[in-house]
Amino acid sequence: MRPPRRGDRIAFDNRQGVVVLEFGQPQVTIAIVFGVLALAIAVLALVIATHAKEDIPYEDVSRKGYRFRRPWLAFLTALLVLTVGTSFLLLPYASGGRPATVVKVSGGQFYWTIDPAVLPAHEKIAFDVTSVDVNHGFGVYDPDGRLIGSVQAMPGYVNDLRLTFDKVGEYRIRCFEYCGLSHHNMIASFRVEEGRE
Structure with a gap:
């Protein structure tokens, strides 16, 4: 992977949703x-x-x-x-109460479970992320392949990641932390759709 260069786009979550900055x-x-x-x-x-x-x-x-x-x-x-x-x-500090949509995420060697797997666009989403076995890195990529959020998935802990998705489409999840021989296969996805209730 090449180092970031001027003109690369970096995304992070803040109070208004996903913000994209030019590196x-x-x-x-x-x-x-x-x-x-x-x-x-x-x-x-x-x-x-x-x-x-x-x-x-x-x-x-x-x-x-x-x-x-x-x-x-x-x-x-x-x-x-x-x-x-x-x-x-x-800095992207959390604000307000708990979002209406909470996604339960669990990582295990070598899979992700996501419930629900279809999420609403333009609403704040809370991901409750944990692991059933070893540490994993939960990374969310938008439909264009850009990393927009990440958090550790650890056994015995639930970590919170809050994101707002402004693009409709399929978002991928990848593991960021080497967790065993099939670490590279630890990929999942979820969909973001307009008008989901």
């Missing part, structure tokens, strides 16, 4: 910001190094340094609050 948009922005900061620090270090022709008494350096500490701390605190606050808005 590279947030990563390029973050790379530019960090690149500019690194360049600014390098230029500052170069300026300081070229102007440091003589020894300066420690008291002078510490006085200027202590004057700079509070604004620097305020800047870093504001940057931290902005970054964390933005991440809370962008």
